[in-house]
Amino acid sequence: MLGLGVDRLQADINRLLASLFHQGVLDEQFLQLQQLQDETSPNFVYDVINIYFDESEKLLRNLRLLLMDREFSDYKKIGLHLNQLVGSSSSIGARRVRNVCVAFRSASELSNRPGCLRGLEVVEHEYHYLKNMMHELFQLEQQRILAAGVRYPM
């Protein structure tokens, strides 16, 4: 019975990942991250994704502050923040976030403020979707680990 619980959770994890790949939310770089997880860093994926969340939220906050300023004109700064977001998103396999950041960056290179505002909204939307999906994934994995660890007394 417990084995079925673990199997069911693993199936749920596989289904969620397949869906995220199918939607283009994740790409093969996420698999590369999983392959780097080993006995020396058993929580590598979880740790890196959380670093990504911390970094991204700071960048998104800064982008919003810059664009909300009526006197704003520093598109170069927008570009620098976006370069970092593009880089880190591609490094963890967050394909859709990466792609919308690239589109946002194009608007900033044209000094297109309305385009930048739209771009920011799209990036924020994609980022939050990814974050919710990753939380769901980590919860399932935690449940699977707990289920696999439960044993009936002999």
Next chain:
Amino acid sequence: MTRDQIAEELPNLAESKLTALVVDDSFVNQTIHQKLLNRLGIENDVVTNGKEAVDVYCSGRNYDLILMDMDMPIMNGIQATKRLREMGIESKIAGVTTRANEGEKKEFMEAGLNDFQEKPLTISKLLSILHKLNFYVQT
């Protein structure tokens, strides 16, 4: 790639005691690049921008390989690469960046890179850098 596959590619890598410096302002990329290097048995340090990389070399430290990001605050990868070459630093420098249009790549290469890889960095791309820069010991 599995560890066995890596060992087949570079059988004596673990014995060569290579050192590398990761130069990147993103903590995500620092973490991943360090893990990739650790997986290949390459000792490594990390700095967060080009100026810190230059400062590290000025302090007398040296590395076989530098993985240099392009866009960084204070001093970017192009400026840092030029500066290191002006200082006579002969470490192999591989540019690693998301910017991959031909013009940007050319500018970065002309700064003094030995190789260039588009992010995201993977074990295969890192092995490609090492192969290209002759970082393996022949038996």
